[in-house]
Amino acid sequence: MAATDRIIVLPGDTIDPAVIPTPRRNAIRLGPGLRHVQATNSIVPTVAGQLITDHGKGSMWVESSTGHYIPAISDLVIGQITRSQGDYYLVNLSPYTPNATLPHLSFEAATKKTRPQLNPGALVYARVTLANRHMDPELECVSQTTGKGDGLGPLTGGMVFDVSLGMARRLLLSKPREYGGVAVLELLADEGLAFETAVGRNGKVWVGSDKSEANTRMVIAVGRALRETDERGLDVEAQKKLVRRIMKELSR
Incomplete structure (x- = not known):
C-alpha cells in the first residue's frame, strides 16, 4: 500500500482481501486493532482507525490515536x-x-x-x-x-524522544516512507547528517551521535523534527519543507 493510500476501518468492517499481505513463508502478523475470526477465516477490525499494512514484513494493524502501550511478544x-x-x-x-x-x-x-x-x-x-x-x-x-x-x-549517549505509538509503529516498518509516509529521517540523512536511531514500539526514539557540541545540536534537531512530524501529521512534502528549515537553522 502506498503512503498516499488511506483505508479507514470501523469495528466489524470487512477488509478487502487485496490489501492483506501474503507472506511466502510465515503467517500474517496481526497487530493492534485486528483479530482473526476462525469461523469465517477473516480478519476483523476491533477499533476505528487507519488500516496499515507492511507487505515487506507481512504485518498489518489499525492505527488509532488512543490507548497506552501494552507489551506484546517480539516488540x-x-x-x-x-x-x-x-x-x-x-x-x-x-x-x-x-x-x-x-x-x-x-x-x-x-x-x-x-x-x-x-x-x-x-x-x-x-x-x-x-x-x-x-x-x-x-x-x-x-x-x-x-x-x-x-x-x-x-x-549510551544520545537522547530519547517521546513520540506517539502510531509514529513508533510507522518508523519500524520495513519501508517507513512507502508504507507509513514517514520520510523525515531519510531526508535528514540525505542532507549529510550522521546519526543513529533506535525505535521502541513503546513510543520512544533514541537518537545518538558523538558528543561534540555541534552534534548535540544535531541530535536535538533530529528529535524535534520527529516530534513535529508526529504532532502535526506532516505528509512527505511538508516533511521536506521541515528538513530544509532545520538545515538552515543548523548552518547558522
Whole structure:
C-alpha cells in the first residue's frame, strides 16, 4: 500500500482481501486493532482507525490515536533501568505498564564477570519475550537462536524522544516512507547528517551521535523534527519543507 493510500476501518468492517499481505513463508502478523475470526477465516477490525499494512514484513494493524502501550511478544522497546534485583534488572517501559524484568546475562557474550553493569537511569534497547495480563513483561537483549545482540543492548549517549505509538509503529516498518509516509529521517540523512536511531514500539526514539557540541545540536534537531512530524501529521512534502528549515537553522 502506498503512503498516499488511506483505508479507514470501523469495528466489524470487512477488509478487502487485496490489501492483506501474503507472506511466502510465515503467517500474517496481526497487530493492534485486528483479530482473526476462525469461523469465517477473516480478519476483523476491533477499533476505528487507519488500516496499515507492511507487505515487506507481512504485518498489518489499525492505527488509532488512543490507548497506552501494552507489551506484546517480539516488540522492540526502549526501557530505562530502575534498579537491579537479584539476577535481574527492573526496566521501566512506560508510566502505564509494570516494570519489566531483564536478566543480567541476557546480553551478547555476557557472563557474571563480563555482563554490563547498568545503573539506574541507563537505557537499553530490548525485545519483549513474555507479555500477558497476569505476569510482568520479560525482556532480552540477545537472540536466543544466534547468541548475538543484533543491535540490542545498552544505549549510551544520545537522547530519547517521546513520540506517539502510531509514529513508533510507522518508523519500524520495513519501508517507513512507502508504507507509513514517514520520510523525515531519510531526508535528514540525505542532507549529510550522521546519526543513529533506535525505535521502541513503546513510543520512544533514541537518537545518538558523538558528543561534540555541534552534534548535540544535531541530535536535538533530529528529535524535534520527529516530534513535529508526529504532532502535526506532516505528509512527505511538508516533511521536506521541515528538513530544509532545520538545515538552515543548523548552518547558522
